Amino acid sequence: MKIHIVKIGGHIINDPKLLNISIQSFCKLEGYKIFIHGGGEKANNVMDRMGIPKKMIRGRRVTDKKTLEVVVMIYAGYINKNIVSLLQGYNCNALGLSGADGNCIKSFFRSKEKNIDYGYVGDIDIKNINIHFIKLLLKNDLVPVLCPITHNGYGTLLNTNADTISSHIAIALSNDNNQVDLHLCFEKKGVLRNINNPKSFLKKINFDLFQKMKQDHTIFNGMIPKLENAFFAFQNGVKKVSIGHPHYLNEIHNNTVLCL
Amino acid sequence: MKIHIVKIGGHIINDPKLLNISIQSFCKLEGYKIFIHGGGEKANNVMDRMGIPKKMIRGRRVTDKKTLEVVVMIYAGYINKNIVSLLQGYNCNALGLSGADGNCIKSFFRSKEKNIDYGYVGDIDIKNINIHFIKLLLKNDLVPVLCPITHNGYGTLLNTNADTISSHIAIALSNDNNQVDLHLCFEKKGVLRNINNPKSFLKKINFDLFQKMKQDHTIFNGMIPKLENAFFAFQNGVKKVSIGHPHYLNEIHNNTVLCL
Numbered sequence: 001m002k003i004h005i006v007k008i009g010g011h012i013i014n015d016p017k018l019l020n021i022s023i024q025s026f027c028k029l030e031g032y033k034i035f036i037h038g039g040g041e042k043a044n045n046v047m048d049r050m051g052i053p054k055k056m057i058r059g060r061r062v063t064d065k066k067t068l069e070v071v072v073m074i075y076a077g078y079i080n081k082n083i084v085s086l087l088q089g090y091n092c093n094a095l096g097l098s099g100a101d102g103n104c105i106k107s108f109f110r111s112k113e114k115n116i117d118y119g120y121v122g123d124i125d126i127k128n129i130n131i132h133f134i135k136l137l138l139k140n141d142l143v144p145v146l147c148p149i150t151h152n153g154y155g156t157l158l159n160t161n162a163d164t165i166s167s168h169i170a171i172a173l174s175n176d177n178n179q180v181d182l183h184l185c186f187e188k189k190g191v192l193r194n195i196n197n198p199k200s201f202l203k204k205i206n207f208d209l210f211q212k213m214k215q216d217h218t219i220f221n222g223m224i225p226k227l228e229n230a231f232f233a234f235q236n237g238v239k240k241v242s243i244g245h246p247h248y249l250n251e252i253h254n255n256t257v258l259c260l
Numbered sequence: 261m262k263i264h265i266v267k268i269g270g271h272i273i274n275d276p277k278l279l280n281i282s283i284q285s286f287c288k289l290e291g292y293k294i295f296i297h298g299g300g301e302k303a304n305n306v307m308d309r310m311g312i313p314k315k316m317i318r319g320r321r322v323t324d325k326k327t328l329e330v331v332v333m334i335y336a337g338y339i340n341k342n343i344v345s346l347l348q349g350y351n352c353n354a355l356g357l358s359g360a361d362g363n364c365i366k367s368f369f370r371s372k373e374k375n376i377d378y379g380y381v382g383d384i385d386i387k388n389i390n391i392h393f394i395k396l397l398l399k400n401d402l403v404p405v406l407c408p409i410t411h412n413g414y415g416t417l418l419n420t421n422a423d424t425i426s427s428h429i430a431i432a433l434s435n436d437n438n439q440v441d442l443h444l445c446f447e448k449k450g451v452l453r454n455i456n457n458p459k460s461f462l463k464k465i466n467f468d469l470f471q472k473m474k475q476d477h478t479i480f481n482g483m484i485p486k487l488e489n490a491f492f493a494f495q496n497g498v499k500k501v502s503i504g505h506p507h508y509l510n511e512i513h514n515n516t517v518l519c520l
């Protein structure tokens with residue numbers, strides 16, 4: 001099967017106009033497809049309004065029990081169901097999923113690093129992606145819409161990074177002999193040589209260039225884990241990985257494409 | 261197909277112990293089954309904590325835009341995903357759904373009554389229950405877990421009563437030549453002659469008795485719409501309808517069963 005996997009992240013989720021562009025571009029993709037969304041700012045807003053403090057340990061965010069409650073509400077509830085209903089409005093037969101639904105993605109508590117307990121954060125393994133279930137949905141013309149919540153199989157939901165989910169699903173489906181196109185969408189046109197100049201986007205990037213751009217700080221902050229996930233997918237069997245703006249989802253030459 | 265439809269309502273959702281009993285009893289049911297849950301108190305708590313006022317017009321609750329946001333978060337997110345992950349913990353392959361997912365239940369804005377605009381409230385019609393999709397899930401050993409959120413098919417989510425969803429799905433599946441058992445569970449043992457005496461539960465109730473008990477106020481408040489929905493299902497082709505405590509989900513003689 002040829003399958004498009006589209007991750008919508010960055011600030012797109014916070015911007016109704018950009019989200020709508022993403023949804024319309026996604027609807028135009030032909031054939032089998034999967035939509036994966038990140039969390040956005042809404043969870044922070046709701047935590048503030050509910051008076052729930054954000055817990056940090058040595059600069060790292062910790063998902064305590066109250067934070068988990070909110071991210072489940074927002075990611076699996078508010079964001080996921082809004083995207084599903086918008087897609088349905090365009091006659092795309094979307095089906096929203098957390099990792100618990102249909103046992104789609106089983107995860108395990110992140111192990112403590114330097115004695116930091118990250119709380120309800122789930123890491124995942126390729127072998128725990130339920131591709132049998134995902135293929136069943138695709139073959140029945142359903143379009144999975146995944147949120148960044150997984151489960152440990154023992155009744156506990158866990159918070160999992162959406163880029164990680166995207167790369168792992170892309171790899172699992174590639175390993176199963178499907179032709180996977182992984183599109184990582186955010187508010188920029190792609191990987192930029194100069195962050196202030198949208199025209200400076202790279203048509204291609206290989207792993208060496210990525211390392212060099214990381215060293216000279218052309219690539220920084222949130223772009224680093226995003227590209228690490230992209231290269232993780234590319235180096236583990238996903239044939240086509242692109243990074244760019246959702247407006248160009250159907251014009252891959254207007255995205256940054258990973259290459260050897 | 262023989263299909264159990266179990267609605268979990270009343271105060272069960274607010275009580276982790278009762279919810280767990282419900283989930284365990286549900287897991288013991290053999291064959292095809294569907295879990296439908298109500299809303300509970302959590303949405304009100306979150307609205308209070310977020311400082312969102314509850315909007316009432318002439319004593320009737322109105323679902324304005326902010327209320328809709330919260331009920332989507334809580335019903336489709338927090339409650340639904342917690343139930344799904346708990347069921348998965350007991351090896352029940354649950355799949356959480358709002359009416360938008362897989363276009364499962366399409367609804368329409370409730371028409372104004374005596375000039376009251378109920379806001380984002382969806383009413384449903386038997387013909388808009390997607391039994392093709394529900395049967396696809398059941399035949400693939402998936403267990404649908406439905407929350408009381410539907411969609412209008414044009415990108416808008418709507419708040420819909422869970423008892424109404426239960427009766428309509430039960431009727432739609434009965435009309436499709438399935439043998440449906442509809443179980444409406446709440447915290448009482450069934451229909452009681454004396455609300456303070458659990459032993460006074462009726463083993464059977466017919467429509468005439470219901471009318472009589474309504475007139476003499478033995479049945480009152482929330483029990484009235486619950487029984488109206490139950491009789492609506494029973495009078496429209498659902499062969500077995502019972503009302504009782506989830507502890508007795510597997511012992512129908514300990515529930516109140518509707519009869520002719």
